[in-house]
Amino acid sequence: MTGVLPRVDTSTDLERYVHAEGRDELVKQVRAKIDELGIQYVYYQFISITGRIVGKGIPADYWEVTAERGFQLVYGATANLAMNRHSQYLGYGPEAAELVAIPDPETFCQLPWDQRVARVYCVCFRNREEEVDAAAFLTGDCRGNFKRIHAEFQAKHGLQLRHGCEPEMMWLKKGPDGKPDGGVTKPNCYHIDQFEELRPVFLRVIEYSRAMGLDMIQGDHEDAPGQLELNFMFDDAVRTCDRLSTYRQICAQVAREFNLIACFMSKPFMGVSASGCHHNLSLWRGGDTAIKMFGFDTLPGLEGNFTYHQGGENTFLPESASQRLPGQVGLHCIGGVIEHLPALTAIGCSTVNSYRRLWDAGFWAPVYSDWGYQNRTCGLRVSAPGRFEYRAVDSMVNPYLMAAAILKAFDDGLSRQLDPGEPEQRNIYEAMEAGKQVKKLPMSLGDALDSLAADAVIQSALPGEMYRLFDQYKRDEWERFLATTTNWDMENYLDCLP
Numbered sequence: 001m002t003g004v005l006p007r008v009d010t011s012t013d014l015e016r017y018v019h020a021e022g023r024d025e026l027v028k029q030v031r032a033k034i035d036e037l038g039i040q041y042v043y044y045q046f047i048s049i050t051g052r053i054v055g056k057g058i059p060a061d062y063w064e065v066t067a068e069r070g071f072q073l074v075y076g077a078t079a080n081l082a083m084n085r086h087s088q089y090l091g092y093g094p095e096a097a098e099l100v101a102i103p104d105p106e107t108f109c110q111l112p113w114d115q116r117v118a119r120v121y122c123v124c125f126r127n128r129e130e131e132v133d134a135a136a137f138l139t140g141d142c143r144g145n146f147k148r149i150h151a152e153f154q155a156k157h158g159l160q161l162r163h164g165c166e167p168e169m170m171w172l173k174k175g176p177d178g179k180p181d182g183g184v185t186k187p188n189c190y191h192i193d194q195f196e197e198l199r200p201v202f203l204r205v206i207e208y209s210r211a212m213g214l215d216m217i218q219g220d221h222e223d224a225p226g227q228l229e230l231n232f233m234f235d236d237a238v239r240t241c242d243r244l245s246t247y248r249q250i251c252a253q254v255a256r257e258f259n260l261i262a263c264f265m266s267k268p269f270m271g272v273s274a275s276g277c278h279h280n281l282s283l284w285r286g287g288d289t290a291i292k293m294f295g296f297d298t299l300p301g302l303e304g305n306f307t308y309h310q311g312g313e314n315t316f317l318p319e320s321a322s323q324r325l326p327g328q329v330g331l332h333c334i335g336g337v338i339e340h341l342p343a344l345t346a347i348g349c350s351t352v353n354s355y356r357r358l359w360d361a362g363f364w365a366p367v368y369s370d371w372g373y374q375n376r377t378c379g380l381r382v383s384a385p386g387r388f389e390y391r392a393v394d395s396m397v398n399p400y401l402m403a404a405a406i407l408k409a410f411d412d413g414l415s416r417q418l419d420p421g422e423p424e425q426r427n428i429y430e431a432m433e434a435g436k437q438v439k440k441l442p443m444s445l446g447d448a449l450d451s452l453a454a455d456a457v458i459q460s461a462l463p464g465e466m467y468r469l470f471d472q473y474k475r476d477e478w479e480r481f482l483a484t485t486t487n488w489d490m491e492n493y494l495d496c497l498p
Helices: 013-018 023-037 060-069 075-079 142-157 192-197 199-211 237-258 328-348 354-359 399-416 428-433 445-453 466-482 487-493
Strands: 041-047 053-059 071-074 098-103 117-125 160-174 180-183 216-221 227-232 261-263 277-285 288-291 307-310 371-373 380-384 387-390
Touching: 013 098, 013 117, 023 060, 023 117, 041 060, 041 098, 041 142, 053 060, 053 071, 053 075, 053 237, 060 098, 071 075, 075 098, 075 466, 117 142, 142 160, 142 237, 142 399, 160 237, 160 399, 192 199, 192 216, 199 216, 199 227, 199 237, 227 237, 237 261, 237 399, 277 328, 277 399, 328 371, 328 380, 328 387, 328 399, 328 445, 445 466
Parallel strands: 041 117, 371 380
Antiparallel strands: 041 053, 071 098, 098 117, 160 180, 160 227, 160 261, 160 277, 216 227, 277 387, 288 307, 380 387
């Protein structure tokens, strides 16, 4: 019949996502931006269980088709298409179907280092032809999981997670063989001269970051060779996670341009500080959004990349001017984190190398399950009125898994009204010498995985197939380490007898 619109299929998660209200207009805005900026090629990307950015590149001519139909890639891409030590594929074998990745148009942004190319983040779905749960959300997609977990938390509590992170990393020199050959600078903390040594590098990072929507606010030289921390403004948790992933891509590109190595490994050097990624957390009601132009006459991407939440009620603020600790919402959330800190450690300290950071005592890393006001010897500290800092997280973290796990701990704390106890004002080591009983964090990846296996609340942050994928991948990593002869073995045992 003339004038009657065709019926839209919304029988599956995939079709409901594609036909969500307002998405058609965003798809059209991307086409306009492609034409305006002269984009020729688009990276369609999603996040693996380790935080690696994976996906496909497709010519910009196919934007509308890809926005509606997506692209296909093997399920195993969510686990880096990795094999375990028995030469078996982790998570999904070659017999598995292919996922369908659908782009989020609001994340479309031009790459400043090659303005012919743009990127867009995607949400993943099961294949349309699967016999079971066809076109359902793929639970092996950590970014898609977190978007849904955050939406569920907001619906239940009326609260939005806004957080910022402190992404420490190291700029390393390349030796003649292309392998790391020490840090670019000396390990002098907060030393402006060493910061200046890396000025061409960090200014390039800042230039690219602003062009992709990151509001860069401060930076410094940390206390390891070549170690910098460049911070960007806190925001809605999903956008913060996307921006951290983008920041890592930017650093990798700048490293190529300067023939350096952008190292996000937590502990490449012993005897100096490791690279952490502290998360500063707060829960908000209400507020509005603002677009930050960063001097552009026309934005090099859709507004979503340059949008920041502001204002509203910060529920972590003290309840009176005479207090310095959070109100009841904040205290219950702290209680939830303290309750689940052992399992959270498996997410925040997710590699074998992560635990070098915890064992190298005296270098600021938190190893005890306690909290305090401005107390860096605890696993969690109130870093300023209205926010607290989660410290048991390092530079290798998958930010989407971490934020989802923190939200589940918050939800448990709020639902059960958990009491975190009194804040510790003493150095935690001195408090323990005085007789205080404090739980220690897991001190190896294996122990942390056991803690996660025993914690149903934090496991729920890895829904469906995600927990199986994560556990298989990380158990294999731990077992491969235990089955490996290292330089340490050779140095200690080669000549020990006779």
